[in-house]
Amino acid sequence: MNKRKIGLAAIGCLILLTACGMKQGAVDRESEASITEAEAAGRENEASITGAEAEKHENEAPIAEAEAAGRENETSIAETEVADCGNETLNTAAGAADREAQTDKKETAQAENAAQTGESAAEQKGVAAELTMETLLSLFTSGRIGETDFAAYANGEPEELPGALNDYISFHLPYQDEEYQLDVSYVYADDGGDPNAGRRSGSAYIDAIYMTRVSDRERCLLYETDERYIVVEDLEAWLHDKRQIGDWLTLELPEGYALLEYDASIGEAGGALIGPQAYEVLDGDAYGDAVKEWTMSGTVGIIPNAQERFTFAEGEIADIPILSNHTSMEKLETLHGLAMPAALYQVSHDLYTASDLESLAEKGIDTAQIDTTGEYWYIFFASEGKDDAYYLALAKNRFTKEEAIAIAKTVRFR
Numbered sequence: 001m002n003k004r005k006i007g008l009a010a011i012g013c014l015i016l017l018t019a020c021g022m023k024q025g026a027v028d029r030e031s032e033a034s035i036t037e038a039e040a041a042g043r044e045n046e047a048s049i050t051g052a053e054a055e056k057h058e059n060e061a062p063i064a065e066a067e068a069a070g071r072e073n074e075t076s077i078a079e080t081e082v083a084d085c086g087n088e089t090l091n092t093a094a095g096a097a098d099r100e101a102q103t104d105k106k107e108t109a110q111a112e113n114a115a116q117t118g119e120s121a122a123e124q125k126g127v128a129a130e131l132t133m134e135t136l137l138s139l140f141t142s143g144r145i146g147e148t149d150f151a152a153y154a155n156g157e158p159e160e161l162p163g164a165l166n167d168y169i170s171f172h173l174p175y176q177d178e179e180y181q182l183d184v185s186y187v188y189a190d191d192g193g194d195p196n197a198g199r200r201s202g203s204a205y206i207d208a209i210y211m212t213r214v215s216d217r218e219r220c221l222l223y224e225t226d227e228r229y230i231v232v233e234d235l236e237a238w239l240h241d242k243r244q245i246g247d248w249l250t251l252e253l254p255e256g257y258a259l260l261e262y263d264a265s266i267g268e269a270g271g272a273l274i275g276p277q278a279y280e281v282l283d284g285d286a287y288g289d290a291v292k293e294w295t296m297s298g299t300v301g302i303i304p305n306a307q308e309r310f311t312f313a314e315g316e317i318a319d320i321p322i323l324s325n326h327t328s329m330e331k332l333e334t335l336h337g338l339a340m341p342a343a344l345y346q347v348s349h350d351l352y353t354a355s356d357l358e359s360l361a362e363k364g365i366d367t368a369q370i371d372t373t374g375e376y377w378y379i380f381f382a383s384e385g386k387d388d389a390y391y392l393a394l395a396k397n398r399f400t401k402e403e404a405i406a407i408a409k410t411v412r413f414r
Contacts, residue, residue: 130155133175133239136182140235146206146223150184167204175239179214182222217265218243245272245300249390252410254403257297266293267391268323271301278395279374281351282360291324294349294374298394306382306389317343317382326350329378335405339413340381340390344405347393349374377404381411 129135131153139145150156156169171182187207209223220232232238245262253259257274264270271293279295293299303309303323311319316334320343323329328348335342351374352360357367375396382389392411394404 129153131171131173131182133173133180136173137235140222145209148206150206166207178239181212181214182209183212184209213242213264216242216261217263218270219264243270247414248302249300249411249413251300251392251407251412253407259300266299267301267303269302269304269388271299274298274300274394278398279351279371282365282370290351290374291349293393294351296395297398298376298392301391301393303382303389303391304387306387307385310382310389312382312384315384316341317380320345320380324349326353335379335408338379338381338409339411340383342379342381342408344401345378345380346396347376347378349376377401379404379408381413
């Protein structure tokens with residue numbers, strides 16, 4: 001009995017265990033299925049993640065491209081800013097250049113207007129300007145120099161001559177290492193015999209303007225109401241044309257003597273002195289104004305219009321008129337064998353006037369003991385048919401007649 005119960009109990013346990021096993025298997029299969037589903041879900045999640053990551057990468061690529069584009073835009077902006085800075089600099093420089101050009105145009109316009117009106121740029125602004133050579137050249141070139149109000153320039157030096165019909169304004173004008181003096185002559189109408197009536201009424205007009213180079217006393221006429229006088233055609237050319245005595249002739253002098261620089265005030269048309277001084281003229285207020293070539297060891301000079309003044313006979317110099325006041329001349333002989341037909345004269349120049357000698361005597365000076373005249377040998381050179389003649393003067397207290405002729409034979413003309 002007991003054995004039967006034990007067997008039944010064992011079979012029951014076996015059945016129970018089998019059922020439990022089956023149930024556990026089912027549970028295990030369900031768990032495996034759940035695990036399989038979880039793994040599938042995991043793989044789906046991983047796929048989703050992978051897709052999300054791919055989508056993220058796809059999203060990151062445009063962002064990277066956008067960032068690169070942004071950096072390119074920033075570079076372009078920076079380059080644009082640099083270019084803008086450069087343009088601003090160029091614009092600033094261009095503006096400065098434009099302003100400078102406008103200033104130049106304004107100054108040019110003022111200069112042109114000055115040439116047309118005879119007024120300087122400073123005068124147009126109401127400021128008293130100084131006359132310069134550049135302004136004078138502009139006025140001369142424009143042809144309006146005779147209409148210019150020279151009294152308006154600050155550097156003019158007026159000179160009134162009581163009783164005269166003319167007043168003068170002088171200017172000292174430096175130009176290219178030379179000094180020039182400009183003289184403007186104003187004439188007044190003679191009203192009823194009173195030369196000062198026109199001056200008082202202010203009815204003056206320019207009748208002559210001339211300029212002198214200080215170094216050689218060369219002079220040119222810039223304006224003249226009298227048509228008999230010749231006005232220089234090219235002032236600029238005249239300023240650069242400085243003459244030398246060597247342009248006309250050369251000669252040989254003994255030791256101790258020298259041919260000095262060309263001087264346009266010598267004689268009638270320019271020349272040069274021969275140093276040193278030969279005759280002394282006493283200083284004083286009433287005397288001492290003797291012409292300088294009448295006191296030096298000699299002179300060479302030019303005589304214009306010789307054909308109208310000299311007389312010729314068979315190609316030789318027959319006669320020469322007296323060439324200056326306070327002078328006496330005597331022909332000694334015709335000279336042959338020189339570079340040009342020539343004649344020898346002895347010439348006497350008064351170093352004092354009669355009133356000068358009286359003043360000297362009043363001062364207790366014995367005029368018999370001083371040189372009152374300058375005595376010279378003159379050799380004149382002239383060819384019939386040629387406009388210019390020449391002369392060589394040598395002091396008689398320095399050279400004998402033979403020495404003078406010997407020096408004349410060394411003269412050569414250009």
